[in-house]
Amino acid sequence: MSVQDHDYDAFLSTYPEYAAAQHIDELRAQEFARVDDQGHIYLDYTGGSLYPERLLREHMALLSQAVLGNPHSQNPTSLAATSLVEQARADVLAFFNADPEEYDVVFTANASAALKLLGESYPFGPRAHFLLVADNHNSVHGIREFARSKGASVAYIPLDPDSLRAPDPRPYLEQGASAQPKLFAFPAQSNFSGVQHPLAWVELAREYGYDVLLDAAAFAPTNRLDLGLVHPDFIPISFYKMFGYPTGVGVLLARREALERLQRPWFAGGTVQLVSTKADLYILSHGHEAFEEGTVNYLSLPAISNGLRFLQETGVEHIHARVAALVDYLLTMMQNLRHSNGEPLIQLYGPRDAERRGGVIAFNIVDPNGRLVPYQQVEAEANEARISIRSGCFCNPGAGEYSLTHTADEIRACVEGASREGAFDIDAFRACLGEKATGAVRASLGLVSNFSDARAFLDFLITFADRKAEDFPSSGGCN
Numbered sequence: 002m003s004v005q006d007h008d009y010d011a012f013l014s015t016y017p018e019y020a021a022a023q024h025i026d027e028l029r030a031q032e033f034a035r036v037d038d039q040g041h042i043y044l045d046y047t048g049g050s051l052y053p054e055r056l057l058r059e060h061m062a063l064l065s066q067a068v069l070g071n072p073h074s075q076n077p078t079s080l081a082a083t084s085l086v087e088q089a090r091a092d093v094l095a096f097f098n099a100d101p102e103e104y105d106v107v108f109t110a111n112a113s114a115a116l117k118l119l120g121e122s123y124p125f126g127p128r129a130h131f132l133l134v135a136d137n138h139n140s141v142h143g144i145r146e147f148a149r150s151k152g153a154s155v156a157y158i159p160l161d162p163d164s165l166r167a168p169d170p171r172p173y174l175e176q177g178a179s180a181q182p183k184l185f186a187f188p189a190q191s192n193f194s195g196v197q198h199p200l201a202w203v204e205l206a207r208e209y210g211y212d213v214l215l216d217a218a219a220f221a222p223t224n225r226l227d228l229g230l231v232h233p234d235f236i237p238i239s240f241y242k243m244f245g246y247p248t249g250v251g252v253l254l255a256r257r258e259a260l261e262r263l264q265r266p267w268f269a270g271g272t273v274q275l276v277s278t279k280a281d282l283y284i285l286s287h288g289h290e291a292f293e294e295g296t297v298n299y300l301s302l303p304a305i306s307n308g309l310r311f312l313q314e315t316g317v318e319h320i321h322a323r324v325a326a327l328v329d330y331l332l333t334m335m336q337n338l339r340h341s342n343g344e345p346l347i348q349l350y351g352p353r354d355a356e357r358r359g360g361v362i363a364f365n366i367v368d369p370n371g372r373l374v375p376y377q378q379v380e381a382e383a384n385e386a387r388i389s390i391r392s393g394c395f396c397n398p399g400a401g402e403y404s405l406t407h408t409a410d411e412i413r414a415c416v417e418g419a420s421r422e423g424a425f426d427i428d429a430f431r432a433c434l435g436e437k438a439t440g441a442v443r444a445s446l447g448l449v450s451n452f453s454d455a456r457a458f459l460d461f462l463i464t465f466a467d468r469k470a471e472d473f474p475s476s477g478g479c480n
């Protein structure tokens with residue numbers, strides 16, 4: 002028996018829930034064989050999931066026998082496409098246990114497009130308020146620009162720099178209580194730290210009169226989101242993050258009542274009942290139709306039904322259990338990694354344990370003298386080892402700034418110092434932050450992550466033991 006076999010047996014006995022979901026190992030062998038055949042260690046599931054080959058076969062079988070036209074007509078090929086699109090809509094609602102009377106499904110290109118639809122349509126005005134947790138994706142932060150342009154106030158809930166969790170939101174919700182309307186945004190799972198912010202905040206904020214935007218893009222791939230239990234008003238999701246194929250399709254799941262209160266800033270093909278050039282008027286459609294601009298991605302939408310069925314059959318709970326076991330194992334092992342002088346090799350950002358967090362681990366490598374190894378170097382060496390990770394700030398500047406301890410004054414001063422005659426020099430900005438880390442490394446687990454991936458990753462990290470930071474080139478920033 003090799004060391005690896007022995008480790009695996011020990012792992013299985015520590016995490017029986019992983020052992021109980023070993024059908025996912027068979028799935029990986031059958032449907033994802035290309036990954037191991039090509040020697041890939043894939044640890045960027047929060048960037049995008051890998052897809053099972055089955056989804057390609059199923060979709061190709063449909064496309065090669067169906068005759069599908071643009072769903073905006075009433076002819077037979079159009080009606081065939083409409084029926085598949087509506088089936089996908091119903092499948093999305095069923096997957097998230099959303100009552101069709103309560104929720105509507107707006108198909109978009111991705112989660113960011115869903116967020117933009119919301120941002121540009123939310124009835125922000127001088128009496129409105131936008132409250133958001135600092136730990137959000139840029140595509141959520143961007144909504145503040147729509148809010149401000151219409152005179153609304155914007156407030157952030159800060160993070161604890163150590164745990165990267167947010168405090169009790171009640172005082173912040175209270176501060177905006179007299180505003181109308183008001184929107185509160187938080188991610189169900191951070192794409193930076195993996196922190197899972199409490200879903201109980203949804204009902205709490207609604208009690209204060211807020212509409213709630215729950216970003217589930219990083220959460221939905223490995224956690225059950227049950228919209229029979231929690232009732233956020235708006236939920237953006239990208240399907241490629243859930244099952245890998247197809248890209249280019251996302252959704253804004255929205256409570257029908259909240260969707261009706263949004264105000265579209267324009268109209269487009271597909272969103273109107275009537276437009277007149279002579280009378281210069283238009284009458285919008287209702288529900289999702291008012292938001293699906295132009296032609297939906299009707300050839301790809303049937304693949305969403307297949308992907309959701311695949312996840313259902315595989316079992317989100319099983320995927321979740323495996324990811325939770327692997328994260329617990331990795332966190333424990335990473336914190337035990339040492340240089341020969343006994344100093345730790347890894348600086349973790351966010352929670353040190355697997356409680357209330359998902360399959361995302363953000364960290365930097367530190368040298369035997371406690372100096373940071375440039376994350377670009379870590380990524381470059383990972384690339385050589387065919388390990389796919391991500392580095393930088395992962396489009397989550399808030400969690401980046403809190404964990405890397407950049408202050409507002411520092412950032413403003415460095416932006417000013419790096420700006421000359423209207424041009425911004427990102428390298429000068431990074432240099433200005435001096436010794437502080439300007440980004441981190443992220444490993445994220447998902448659908449078919451397994452013990453071998455975790456072991457290979459740990460073996461890779463160990464190669465940095467006893468190496469000095471000054472031996473590496475440095476540069477880089479949060480993006």
Ligand SMILES: Cc1ncc(COP(=O)(O)O)c(C=O)c1O
Pocket residue numbers: 047048111112113114138140188190191192216217218219239
């Ligand atoms: C939490 C979160 N929200 C939103 C997004 C944006 O998703 P997309 O790039 O598919 O629009 C991401 C992407 O990583 C994410 O992790």
